[in-house]
Structures are given as structure tokens and as C-alpha cells.
Amino acid sequence: MIAIEQLRYVVLGTANLAAAAQFAQGTLGLEPIDRTPERATFRSDDRDYTLAFVAGEPATQAIGFEVRETKALDIAFDALRARGLRAARGTADECALRKVRDMLWFHDHSGNRIELVVRPMNSGWRYFPSRDAGIKGLDGVMLRSTAIKKDENLWTEVLGAQVSDWAGDAPYLKIDSAHHRLALFPSKKAGILAVEYAVESVNLMMRNYYVLQNTQVSIMHGPGRRPASEQLFLTFAGPDGVLYSFVAEGQTADGDVVRRPRQFPAGPQGLCSWGSDNKIDEFNRAGTR
Numbered sequence: 001m002i003a004i005e006q007l008r009y010v011v012l013g014t015a016n017l018a019a020a021a022q023f024a025q026g027t028l029g030l031e032p033i034d035r036t037p038e039r040a041t042f043r044s045d046d047r048d049y050t051l052a053f054v055a056g057e058p059a060t061q062a063i064g065f066e067v068r069e070t071k072a073l074d075i076a077f078d079a080l081r082a083r084g085l086r087a088a089r090g091t092a093d094e095c096a097l098r099k100v101r102d103m104l105w106f107h108d109h110s111g112n113r114i115e116l117v118v119r120p121m122n123s124g125w126r127y128f129p130s131r132d133a134g135i136k137g138l139d140g141v142m143l144r145s146t147a148i149k150k151d152e153n154l155w156t157e158v159l160g161a162q163v164s165d166w167a168g169d170a171p172y173l174k175i176d177s178a179h180h181r182l183a184l185f186p187s188k189k190a191g192i193l194a195v196e197y198a199v200e201s202v203n204l205m206m207r208n209y210y211v212l213q214n215t216q217v218s219i220m221h222g223p224g225r226r227p228a229s230e231q232l233f234l235t236f237a238g239p240d241g242v243l244y245s246f247v248a249e250g251q252t253a254d255g256d257v258v259r260r261p262r263q264f265p266a267g268p269q270g271l272c273s274w275g276s277d278n279k280i281d282e283f284n285r286a287g288t289r
Contacts, residue, residue, distance in 0.1 A: 002076050003160045004175045006066040007138060007182070008120050009098075010195050011052045012242055013060030020053040020239045027217060028197065028244065029133030039097075044197055045137035048099055048121040051195065058240035061192050062105070062113040063141055063182075064098065065159075065175075070118050073104040079158045080106045090115070108154055109147035110190040133211075134204030135197050139247050140180060142194040144187035144282060151184055164259075165228035168266025172228055179229035179251040185282040193282055194235060194243035202232055205248045209234050221283065224276035226250075227264050233272075235280070243280070 014020040021040040024030045030042035033049050038056075041049035054060055067073065073089065080087040090103030101119035108114060129135060145151045152171045155161040161173040164180050172180035185193055199205050209223055212234075220243055221235040231250035238244045264270035268278045278284065 001158060001160050002067060002072045002079075002116075004065045004116070005068055006176070007141065008047060008064040008066045008117060009050050009052060010138070010141060010192065011054060011060075011062040011064070012192065012195075012240065013056050013058045014053045014240050015056075015058055016239065017053055017055040023239050024051060024053065025130040027212070027215065027238075029129045029131040029135060031128050031130060043123065043127055044135050045127055046122055047138070048123050050138035053239075059191065062115050063143070063192070064100075064115045064117050064120070066120055067116050067118060070102050073102060073116055073118065076106075076116055076158065077104055083154070083158070085109070085154075090117075108145075109150040110145045110187075112143055112145075112151075112190050112192075133197075133208055133246070134200040135246075136200055137198055138195070139178070139198035140182065140196040141192060142183045142185060142196070142243075142245075144189060144191045144193050145184040146187060146190055148184060148186045155182070155184075163261045165262045165264060167228060167264045167270035170266075174253075177253040179231070187282050192242055193280075194245050195238075196233075196245040196247050199246045199248050202248050205232055205234055205246050208246050212236055218279075219277075220279045222272070222276045224272035224274040227270060227273045228262070 024042045030044050033041045033043050039054050041052045044050045077087055085106050087106035095103050099121035100117040104116045148169050155173050161175050164172045164174045170185045173182040175181050218237040220237055223234045225232050229250045232248045233245050235243050235245040267284050271283050
């Protein structure tokens with residue numbers, strides 16, 4: 001088993017790079033970093049970038065996680081191949097594009113591309129947002145899964161994650177002191193369901209709610225509070241079928257105390273204790289353990 005240290009970035013293909021870049025700046029309020037005709041990257045904190053849009057097929061997606069040493073990539077490669085999963089080391093060009101020293105990529109049982117990276121680039125400059133959204137950083141990712149139990153076992157048995165709680169069949173997966181950085185939701189297709197950014201407070205989240213309403217961005221779920229993590233959330237539509245969330249507050253680990261994972265109901269009842277409106281198909285198909 002390897003140890004993942006940090007969620008680093010999300011890469012999303014887009015059919016309209018200009019529109020996606022405008023969304024990242026105008027709606028999310030992220031800081032633009034690099035821009036070419038094929039690619040646009042954005043900062044949300046001290047990481048060089050946490051969101052990258054790539055021109056082309058929207059199904060081109062990846063999530064990057066940091067590990068400490070190259071030998072962790074060797075261990076992961078053998079373990080992934082032993083499970084029959086497609087895996088390969090990143091080429092020099094791929095590593096340069098991601099701004100990392102070394103990389104291993106693989107596809108999970110659903111076909112989602114995950115990248116394990118060593119020594120990703122940090123910025124020495126202060127984060128300067130495009131608007132005052134109050135973003136503190138990339139907080140988590142919701143991932144669609146067509147093989148929910150196999151994917152959960154992959155994360156817990158090979159990649160060192162722990163299940164914090166379940167909502168129906170959907171596991172919340174913990175890799176650091178936060179309640180979760182990754183959540184897997186049963187779906188009929190693979191892909192990134194939602195990208196989540198932490199904001200400073202409930203006041204900032206509600207301010208963003210009114211900004212989104214005024215700019216006619218479709219609210220998909222919330223504002224609300226998650227029963228499992230106690231996070232406040234606001235989930236809204238983004239380009240190319242990917243959702244985004246602003247989140248605030250939430251549980252964190254209390255020292256070395258290990259808490260037993262809990263089971264919450266499937267569907268909206270287990271996903272929002274405020275009973276907020278939900279327009280997300282995967283949340284209604286979470287299944288029942």
C-alpha cells in the first residue's frame with residue numbers, strides 16, 4: 001500500500017477552451033497561470049495550478065494526487081498491474097506538461113484516469129484571485145464509478161485511502177486530516193462528477209450563491225449541509241457537463257482518534273440535512289447497502 005499525501009489538480013477536456021477559461025476566472029474566480037491555444041491552467045492556492053482545461057474531447061479527464069517518492073510509483077505500478085489495470089509511467093513530455101518530476105498514470109475499474117505525481121510545482125507568488133470568491137484552495141473531487149465496490153477497494157487496499165462514511169453505496173474517501181478528498185458515486189458512465197473548492201466561511205459561500213444567481217448559473221444542489229462531513233456546500237453547473245462546488249466548514253481528524261465509518265441513507269436524504277433541492281442524477285441513484 002502507498003501513501004497519497006495531497007490532492008493536486010484536476011484536468012478537464014473542453015469543447016470550448018475560451019468559454020471554459022472565462023468560467024474559471026469569472027465564475028470560480030481562479031487566477032489564470034498559463035494559456036496556450038491548447039491549454040489553460042488556473043491557481044487557487046500555493047499550488048502552481050489546481051485546474052487545467054485542455055482543448056478537445058470533453059471525455060479527456062484526469063485527477064492528480066501527490067506521493068512523496070519515486071519508489072512509491074514503482075510499488076503502485078506493480079500493485080495496479082497485478083489487479084489487471086492499465087498503468088504506465090509518464091513520459092518526459094507528460095511530466096513537463098504537468099509540472100512534476102515523475103508521474104504514474106492508470107485507469108481505475110471504471111476507466112477514470114488517475115495520476116500519481118512526485119514533486120509537483122508550487123508557486124512562490126501570493127495567490128491573486130480573479131474575483132473575491134473567498135477561495136482557499138482545491139478541496140475535493142466527486143468521481144463517477146461504474147464499478148463502485150471494485151473502485152472503493154482499489155483506493156483502500158492499494159492507494160492508502162480510508163472510508164470515512166458511506167451515503168448509500170457512495171464512499172467518502174479520506175487521505176489526510178479532512179473528512180474526505182474523494183467521493184465515488186455509482187453511475188452508468190465514468191468521469192468527474194464535481195470539482196470542489198473550499199471558501200473561507202458560510203458568509204462567502206452565500207455571497208457566491210447570490211453571484212451565481214445573478215449571473216444565471218444553474219444551481220444543481222444546495223445551499224445545504226452534508227450529514228456525513230458536516231460540510232456546507234453549493235453545487236452548480238460548469239462547462240462540458242462537469243459540476244463545481246463551493247464548500248465550507250466540515251469535519252477534520254482529531255489527532256490519532258480513529259472513528260468508525262458510518263452508513264447514511266442513499267439519495268438526497270443522506271446527502272443534505274437541510275433538504276435542499278437536488279438536480280443531480282447520481283445523487284438519486286446512490287443505491288442502498
